[in-house]
Amino acid sequence: MTRALQVLIVDDEAGIRRSLSAILDDEGYRVLTAADGAECMRAMDAEAVDLVLLDIWMEGRDGIAVLKDIKAQHPAVPVVMMSGHGTIETAVSALKLGAYDYLEKPLSLDRVTLTVEHALTESKLARENRQLKRQVENRLRMVGDSPVMQRLRAQIVRVAASCARTLITGPNGSGKELIARALHENSPRRAQPFVEINCAALPEPLIESELFGYQKGAFSGADRAKPGMFELADHGTLFLDEVGDMSLSTQARVLRVLQEGRFQRLGDTEPRAVDVWIIAATNRDLRQAIGAGQFREDLFFRLNVIPIEAPALSERRDDIPALVAHFAERAAREQGLPAKAFSPEVIQALQDAPWPGNVRELKNIVERLMILSLGNRIDIADLPDEMSAARRPAAGYAGLPLREARDLFETEHIRQALDACEGNISRAAERLGVERSNLSKKIRQLGIPPDPSGR
Numbered sequence: 001m002t003r004a005l006q007v008l009i010v011d012d013e014a015g016i017r018r019s020l021s022a023i024l025d026d027e028g029y030r031v032l033t034a035a036d037g038a039e040c041m042r043a044m045d046a047e048a049v050d051l052v053l054l055d056i057w058m059e060g061r062d063g064i065a066v067l068k069d070i071k072a073q074h075p076a077v078p079v080v081m082m083s084g085h086g087t088i089e090t091a092v093s094a095l096k097l098g099a100y101d102y103l104e105k106p107l108s109l110d111r112v113t114l115t116v117e118h119a120l121t122e123s124k125l126a127r128e129n130r131q132l133k134r135q136v137e138n139r140l141r142m143v144g145d146s147p148v149m150q151r152l153r154a155q156i157v158r159v160a161a162s163c164a165r166t167l168i169t170g171p172n173g174s175g176k177e178l179i180a181r182a183l184h185e186n187s188p189r190r191a192q193p194f195v196e197i198n199c200a201a202l203p204e205p206l207i208e209s210e211l212f213g214y215q216k217g218a219f220s221g222a223d224r225a226k227p228g229m230f231e232l233a234d235h236g237t238l239f240l241d242e243v244g245d246m247s248l249s250t251q252a253r254v255l256r257v258l259q260e261g262r263f264q265r266l267g268d269t270e271p272r273a274v275d276v277w278i279i280a281a282t283n284r285d286l287r288q289a290i291g292a293g294q295f296r297e298d299l300f301f302r303l304n305v306i307p308i309e310a311p312a313l314s315e316r317r318d319d320i321p322a323l324v325a326h327f328a329e330r331a332a333r334e335q336g337l338p339a340k341a342f343s344p345e346v347i348q349a350l351q352d353a354p355w356p357g358n359v360r361e362l363k364n365i366v367e368r369l370m371i372l373s374l375g376n377r378i379d380i381a382d383l384p385d386e387m388s389a390a391r392r393p394a395a396g397y398a399g400l401p402l403r404e405a406r407d408l409f410e411t412e413h414i415r416q417a418l419d420a421c422e423g424n425i426s427r428a429a430e431r432l433g434v435e436r437s438n439l440s441k442k443i444r445q446l447g448i449p450p451d452p453s454g455r
Contacts, residue, residue, distance in 0.1 A: 004030040005120055006047060010040040010066065011055040011082070016105075020053060020112070027113055037066035044074055051119055053112075054099075056083040056090060064094060071098045076127065078119040082107065142178050143326045144319030148311045152179070159306050160186035165258075167243075167303045168281040170310025173360030176281040177241060179310055184237040189277055192236030197229050199250075200242035208250055209266055218267025230263050230274050237277045243303065244284035244295060255299045278303065281310075313355040313362060320351045323359065327366040337370050341433065343379045349387055377433020381410050411446045414439070418448070 007029045009020045014035075021031045032047060034040040036058060043049065052070060056063035063081060070079055081094045084105030091102040100119045103111060142153065159166055160183045168176045177196070184194045202210055209218075213228030229238055240246070246254070257263045258278065262271040280303045289295035313320070324342055332339050342350075346369075355361055365384070373382040385402045414432070421427035429439040 003048075004028065005050045006030045006032060007116060008032045008034060008040065008043055008047075008049045008052045010034045010037070010052060010058075010063070012036060012058040013055075016055070016082075016107075020107070023109060023112060024116065027116075029116070037061040037063075037069065040066055041069055041073070044070065044077070049074070049077055050123065051116060052077060052079045053103075053116070054079050054081055056081055056094070057085055064090075064097065067094060067097050067099060076123070078123045080115055080119060141326070142175070142182055143323050144316055145322070146316040146318040148316050149319060152308075152311065153182075155308060156182050157186055159183060159308065161188075162306075163187055163189060163277045165277070165303055165305040166279045166308055167286075167300075167306070168279065168308045168310055169286075170281075170283065171312050171358055172283050173358035174310040174312055175359050176283075176310045177239070179308060180237075180239045180241075180279045180281060183279055184239075184277075187237070187277065189236050193233050194237045194239065195229050195233035196239040196241060198241045200245035204247050204250070207246070208253065211250070212253065212263050212265055214266035215268045218265070222267070225265070228263075228265065230257060230276060231265075231272065233276045234274050235276075237279060240278065240280040240303075242282060243280040244282035244286055244289055248294075248296065251296045251299050255296060255302060258299075258302045313358040317351045320362065321347050323362055324350060324366055327363045328370055331367045331370040335367075335371070338376060340370060340373065340375075341377045342369075343377060343433075345380050346378055346383060349380065349383060353387060374438045375429075375432070375434030379413075379433065381406065381413065407446060410442070411448055414443065414446070414448055 007024050009017050009024075009031060010033075011017050011020075012035050017033045017035070021033060024031050032043050032049065034043050037060065040052070040054070044052075054063045054066060054070075058066075063083070067079055067081065070077060075098070078100040079098070081091070081099045081102045082105060083090065083102075094102055100122075101115050103115060142149065156179065166180075166183060168179050170176055180196075181194060184190060197207075197210060199207060209226075209228065211228050211230060213226050213231055214222050216222055216225045240254075253263075257274065260271075261275065262273050264271050286295050286300050286304075290297045290300060324347060328340065328342065331337055350362065350365070357364075365387075368384075369378050369382055385406065414428070417428040417431050418425070421431060425439060425443070426436050429436040432439060434442075
């Protein structure tokens with residue numbers, strides 16, 4: 001059930017507190033009151049206050065001083081100032097200190113309720129925006145403190161300050177987009193747009209219209225003008241992902257923009273000036289593509305002012321435990337899954353795996369384990385067959401099909417837990433990190449006698 005929004009009225013006149021309380025109570029708000037600044041701060045420390053109505057002229061500490069305290073200790077809470085003896089200078093001073101609005105006494109019923117409604121709505125939107133920003137930042141966070149990642153972070157900071165054209169290379173799934181976004185966020189252009197286009201995802205007839213935009217009537221179906229990516233990224237950053245898959249004709253047009261700082265929409269005759277920081281990325285060997293006549297050498301040198309190599313996961317295996325924790329926490333939060341622990345054996349198996357798909361492949365495996373594994377602990381038996389089989393001792397399993405070998409491993413593992421717990425299924429389930437009902441079902445499936453003396 002959603003709690004009622006709480007409004008705190010701070011005024012040294014009891015009549016004002018009573019009348020405002022009645023008005024706001026009728027509007028469905030939960031109302032708190034305070035007679036002075038000290039009582040106000042105690043109430044805010046004790047309660048989840050959503051908005052404050054604060055009188056300026058009070059005995060003792062005035063409302064301006066109290067406003068400063070609120071903004072220092074509860075900066076996200078909107079404050080509406082009230083006064084019957086106000087001046088323009090006082091109102092301006094309050095607004096500069098962070099007050100949401102200023103109401104003159106005698107108070108208008110409609111003005112009070114409308115101001116409170118607007119202030120709470122804007123506060124809710126600001127809170128949701130902050131939450132979304134934190135979620136995006138968490139999703140785009142570069143995880144890991146291995147030496148290769150420490151060097152990469154230091155390189156990003158140096159390159160971002162210069163806004164020099166950058167070419168990010170590396171295998172698929174290694175985090176090239178995260179590097180591009182980190183460059184933008186650490187650059188002087190961080191407040192401007194970050195615009196991304198995947199050059200491999202669009203067919204040739206569309207990529208030029210996406211990059212440069214078009215005028216109405218430029219081609220069949222162009223019933224209105226549309227700005228392109230260069231235009232949308234003006235004064236910001238344009239990220240050309242998979243630039244190695246761009247056609248030679250599009251490469252020529254991009255090169256011209258880099259040389260001249262101008263472009264033309266399709267169907268337009270007037271050039272438009274543009275100021276964008278170009279960051280490009282590819283998993284292809286562009287020098288080899290140049291030799292094969294598939295990529296322009298002059299464009300390569302324009303893009304490759306600063307080269308950055310995205311490391312493969314095999315180069316940063318020490319980061320895998322942190323990456324696993326990050327992806328598991330994210331999967332639990334975004335998909336409503338319970339938190340689950342990964343056993344040391346699983347972490348070691350993940351660190352030993354080859355990971356041809358790099359971080360993206362690891363993310364997919366972690367999400368799969370979070371969804372499909374039983375209980376609150378992920379063990380070797382939960383790994384995909386091709387991974388878990390590689391971690392089991394070879395003795396006794398040689399030549400067996402994967403499924404049979406897995407059943408043998410699970411049988412032995414459960415028997416050992418039952419032995420250690422003297423046949424107590426509840427304690428064995430806790431030891432194995434699974435629900436008792438799930439362990440009982442597995443015991444029946446494998447034909448394991450729960451009493452250790454029945455082995």
